[in-house]
Amino acid sequence: MPRVRTTVDGVTYEGEVEARLLLTHYLRDRLGKVGTPIGCDTSNCGACTVLLDGMSVKSCTMLAVQADGSEITTIEGLDGQAAASANGEAAGHPVQKAFREFHALQCGYCTPGMIMAAVDLLRDNPDPSDTEIREGLEGNLCRCTGYVNIVRAVQSAAAELRGTPS
Amino acid sequence: MIPAKFSYVRPESLDEAVQALDGAGEDTKVLAGGQSLLPLLRLRLAYPEAIVDLTRLGELRGVRDEGGHLWIGSGTTHHELIRDPLVRQHAGLLAQTAATVADPAVRHRGTLGGSLAHADPAADLPATVLTLDGELVVRGPGGERTIPASSFFVDYLTSVLRPAEILTGIRIPKTWGGWNFHYEKFCRTAQSWAIVGVAAAVRRSDGAVAEARLGLTNMGSTPLRAQAVEAAVQSSAPGSHDALRAAAASADDGTSPPSDLHGQADYRRHLVRVLTARALITASRL
Incomplete structure (x- = not known):
C-alpha cells in the first residue's frame, strides 16, 4: 500500500493508506478530524472543504495519496490554539468569530466548509465586494440561511483581518 | 461512496x-x-x-512563449490559467472561460489538459481551445504528435488519444492580438455545467465586425464551431447589435444538441442562437 506523510493542523502523520481512500475519509476516520463533514459526496456542496497547502479543495474529490507531502488545515486547526480566552469568551479565527457573531448559520452542517472557503477567499481578496463574496463561495451550498448573514459575516471578518473593524 | x-x-x-x-x-x-x-x-x-x-509531473506545468505560439502545460490548473500573464495577453478567452468553470476549490485542482482529455461536450474549455485554433501535443510510446483541436474530439467523452498516450501541452497560436473575446455560459446554478456555452472571438475593422470565431459547448457529442455564423459575419460585416443578432440566427446549423433533464434539444437550439448573439455583442464592444 502507498505511504502518505501529511501535516494536518500542525501535526505530522505518516502511514500506509489504501490507494482508493478519499482524503475526507482519511481525515475523519484515520485522524479523527470529524470537524470536516461529508455533505453531498458528489463534489457539489463544499461541506468537506479544507485548505491544502493554503488553497481550498473539496476533500471528497481527492485521494489521500495525492495529499502526500502536503500541509492540510481543517476547521479544527484554523485557530492555532482553540482554547478559551481568559474572560471565558471562546477563541477562534476572525472568520469563525464573525460567523458566530452574525449568526451565519442555522443547522451548521455547511459551516466548516463555508468558513474554510471564506478564509481562502480573503487570502486571495482581502477587501471583497458582496458579489465577490457570493462568487467566491459559489462552491459551498447552505440550505438554511439564504446566505445573507454569511455574506455579512465574511465582510466583518474581512474588515477585522484588514485591521479596519466595520 | x-x-x-x-x-x-x-x-x-x-x-x-x-x-x-x-x-x-x-x-x-x-x-x-x-x-x-x-x-x-x-x-x-x-x-x-x-x-x-500525473499531478506531480513538473514537465506538464507552466506556460511558455515559444515564438509563434503559446505552450500551456496540460497540468496547468484553471486557477493558474485565470491569472497567468501570458495567457491573459495572448489567449484571454482561455482565462475568461476558465473563470466560469465550477467553483474556486475545483479550479484549484482541475486542469486544462484533464478537461480536454476527458472530452465532455458540456465542459467549457474544449470549445474555447477549438475557437482559438489550438493544437494538442501528445506523447506516447512511439514519440510525440500534434493534433489540431478540430480533429481531437471524436464523440461523447472520446478523443483520438490512444491508451498509452498522454496529453502534455496545448499550443495556442499568437495570432489573437487584435481580437476581443467573450465566453457566454448559461447554467441552472452558479457552479453547474453549461446547458449551452458559446466562446466568441471577434475582430473589428472600420466600426464593424470583420471576422468572428465561435465555439459551442454542449450542442452535440463534441465541441463544435458555429461555421454558418462565422461565414455570415464574414460576408455581412455586421456593424450593429441587430446585424449581429441576424448573423447569430444560424448558430444551431449543423448541431445535434442532446435532450436531458436540463433541457430538450429544441430548447438548446433556441438558447444557442440567443447566447451567440449575446457573445458576439459583448465581444464586439459595439
Whole structure:
C-alpha cells in the first residue's frame, strides 16, 4: 500500500493508506478530524472543504495519496490554539468569530466548509465586494440561511483581518 | 461512496508515465486534476484497475512563449490559467472561460489538459481551445504528435488519444492580438455545467465586425464551431447589435444538441442562437 506523510493542523502523520481512500475519509476516520463533514459526496456542496497547502479543495474529490507531502488545515486547526480566552469568551479565527457573531448559520452542517472557503477567499481578496463574496463561495451550498448573514459575516471578518473593524 | 479498488502509480517523469501506461492494461485511467475522475470513481461509474497519477509531473506545468505560439502545460490548473500573464495577453478567452468553470476549490485542482482529455461536450474549455485554433501535443510510446483541436474530439467523452498516450501541452497560436473575446455560459446554478456555452472571438475593422470565431459547448457529442455564423459575419460585416443578432440566427446549423433533464434539444437550439448573439455583442464592444 502507498505511504502518505501529511501535516494536518500542525501535526505530522505518516502511514500506509489504501490507494482508493478519499482524503475526507482519511481525515475523519484515520485522524479523527470529524470537524470536516461529508455533505453531498458528489463534489457539489463544499461541506468537506479544507485548505491544502493554503488553497481550498473539496476533500471528497481527492485521494489521500495525492495529499502526500502536503500541509492540510481543517476547521479544527484554523485557530492555532482553540482554547478559551481568559474572560471565558471562546477563541477562534476572525472568520469563525464573525460567523458566530452574525449568526451565519442555522443547522451548521455547511459551516466548516463555508468558513474554510471564506478564509481562502480573503487570502486571495482581502477587501471583497458582496458579489465577490457570493462568487467566491459559489462552491459551498447552505440550505438554511439564504446566505445573507454569511455574506455579512465574511465582510466583518474581512474588515477585522484588514485591521479596519466595520 | 468509496471507489472500487485500483492499483496506483505516481510516476516521477513523463517517460516513466508513458511507460507505466504502455505496460498497463487497457483498463487504466490517467489522473490529472481529478475533478471529473474522482466523482466518477466515487459513484462507481468508472472502476479502472489502475490509475496513473500525473499531478506531480513538473514537465506538464507552466506556460511558455515559444515564438509563434503559446505552450500551456496540460497540468496547468484553471486557477493558474485565470491569472497567468501570458495567457491573459495572448489567449484571454482561455482565462475568461476558465473563470466560469465550477467553483474556486475545483479550479484549484482541475486542469486544462484533464478537461480536454476527458472530452465532455458540456465542459467549457474544449470549445474555447477549438475557437482559438489550438493544437494538442501528445506523447506516447512511439514519440510525440500534434493534433489540431478540430480533429481531437471524436464523440461523447472520446478523443483520438490512444491508451498509452498522454496529453502534455496545448499550443495556442499568437495570432489573437487584435481580437476581443467573450465566453457566454448559461447554467441552472452558479457552479453547474453549461446547458449551452458559446466562446466568441471577434475582430473589428472600420466600426464593424470583420471576422468572428465561435465555439459551442454542449450542442452535440463534441465541441463544435458555429461555421454558418462565422461565414455570415464574414460576408455581412455586421456593424450593429441587430446585424449581429441576424448573423447569430444560424448558430444551431449543423448541431445535434442532446435532450436531458436540463433541457430538450429544441430548447438548446433556441438558447444557442440567443447566447451567440449575446457573445458576439459583448465581444464586439459595439
